[in-house]
Amino acid sequence: MDPSRSQTQYMGWKIDYANPPGEPGFIGPDSVHWRIYKNPIALGVGGVAAVLLEFADARIRSGVWDHSTYKADPVGRSRRTAIAAMVGAYGPQSAARRVIAGVNKMHARVVGQTPGGEPYRALDPELLDWVSATAVYGFLTAYDRFVAPVSAEDRRRYFVESGPVARLYGVQTVLTCEADFTAMMERLAPRFEPHPIVDEFLTIIKTGKGQAGALGFFYRAIARAAVSILPPMVRARLQLGPEYDLRGVDRALVRAAAAVAERFPAKNSPATRAPLRFGLPANFLYLSRERQAELLTARLRQCP
Template structure:
């Protein structure tokens, strides 16, 4: 997740400094799984691109089309820093993102003005991100009780407030209410299909695993709420076949036991003086 042309980020420093989210949180367990994160991240972007203001901001002011892998790396690193990075470094990174968003303004194809720091758009992005990661974990790794879903939304609030998402959902019930309130704004777009095609073919995984990347994109479509899929025209042929579910679940289960010394969750544990396998016990 470290872009080769960007500054490196050391999750082991400063020693002893806590993150925005505590190490004993559910978020630290959920975000350590790279397979469910990939699935959930794609689900989140599908939902984001369904909203015209977010879609225009993302597609017109980012490198998704020209360099999707680098964009994925930067987005993934930002998520890791938000969850596992030392608080001072996470706050500095988020402040930089907010400043960059301040320059992102424009009009949708329908002529509606948008700005990236609009709290309503930020609330949607925050809600869809947490939903995507939670839903992928819930579907393909371990079912989460409603109380656990509530915990994930509550744990995301400190970072959400720093990003400017002042109305981000604090619970699963508030997430459902926000989705219902935004439903009428969601609309189909060829950009959603272009994004999915990019995710199928961008070299995000090693060449030998590239066919499996297509399967993960299908899993992400499957995790998108049925009513959103219907509105966007994402038919059943774009989701998982019945026989593919076990493959995705086995991959998520294997990834959940994969302790990589260089991974952000492991290095963050070391920063706090915790064992490297703290999250894998």
Template sequence: MQKLKSYLGWKVDFTTPEGEAAYAAPDSVSWRVFKNPIALAIGGVAAVLLEFADARIRSGVWDHSVFKTDPIGRSQRTGMAAMVGVYGPASAARRIIQGVTNMHAKVEGTTPSGEAYKALDVELLDWVSATAGYGFLTAYDRFVQPLSYEEKCRFYEEGVDVARLYGVESPLRKPEDFDAMLAGLLPRFEPHPINTEFLDIIKSGQAARNVPKALHRALANASVSILPSSVRDRLELGKEYNLNPVSALAVKAMGRVAEHTPVKGSPPADAAVRLGLPWNFAWKSESAKARLMAEHGAAQVAAE
């Protein structure tokens, strides 16, 4: 029986075709980062805030998607797109990314100030890709497990091929690349009510009603905390969004628990099965992964 997961109407089975490589190898930093739902939640919200700092992206999303009526669903679907790029069979990743690109080709308009934009403008594609990478990586580093500079560079390099499929011309390869891109765009950034409305929705607990609201507030503030200070100042996200020490400890505790709690049937679990590895491979220690990779040499290669 196929285990299909839906993304914007496309169905993905992470367990088949048997043996087909993903764009990231099982022992990649990407497989470590994207399995952690706390890192994805915090990083995803931070990425949205970084994107919405630019009026062109904010207008494009607000006017041409369901974000204003279903921000949680839209964010979750964006997360699934990231999962496909990391864990999905390469053929499925290419199919879905092409579908996303086809939709984006129809998105164009003008900002309230009259500036024209197109979703496929290279500068916008580069920034959207950069915000996602920065958000997920930084959230994992701060709230789950610290990463070395080398590991951060590896993470960005692992995402280059997928970024190219989206039309990105300047994918991040090291942390300094994000800093340089941000420096060029920062003068454009501005505060907007959409940002605070989005954070209010995250704090409300709509994404997971069985989780205490205090934790949702902590996750929202954690997302703000990983924004570069220059961006936070531009967006005027003041001290009301500060993450207090108790909340920071709570978020880190959740991140650590998630890091060691395998989820059967999740994309990383199904991808491991597809590659002939134990379903809980992504949650094993690095030494155990190395041993298993040696035993399953065919699973070491990422898609070309």
């Protein structure tokens, strides 16, 4: 499969990150999101960590496992989730609204009961808030830990930037800082529990189900890296033991892969197509921060 095509197609819709020229997104070229989301290793590690945080709650765990294709098609399911995140960050607002509306429509059909008999629905505001919070936490923490440190000021900007897209998904409690995430997690903590589905999910990640089998060692490193960035309380509640401890070789492997991804643009990816919409070069996000600032200043001077 063409990896660039997999990021520009969603449920039969074509997403053009480079057009219409000048159409704003919900998040712009000078954002922390654009910097973080360009790195697929950070997104992979952060995405797995986010799912683990979500699966700690039986309502979300049951909703995902019973109403999605994750068990049968983990790669396709993960890819669709990634595209929804990418279009919210890099896409023009019109495309982002269309994709998010489609996601919300699908979520409206997700209702059921946990094995313990507790009803759930995907559009429950408490669940929407937590799912959004886990993604915000996961991507930021993975980038900070395995790619490059994120300053306190940029961390604050990142939380603020996430608000407009989160609200489109129906999120009511939008995070403004890390303390907000901690407070939400502590409110939900009494619900957190271990479950065989968590182990099954991690087995899918570790074995690279649906991916190149020869890279099993890399997928195991990704799984351990994701567990390593979980808040200690959540890891303890999920009973993820020493077999998930991040080893030196795992850390080196993940950081090396992230460093390569940070330096070399993926052709026709959202991160290289979106700058074109603003009259910026495709490699904009891979230039020095100083050069990026110069290009953005020059662009502002050209605007009427």
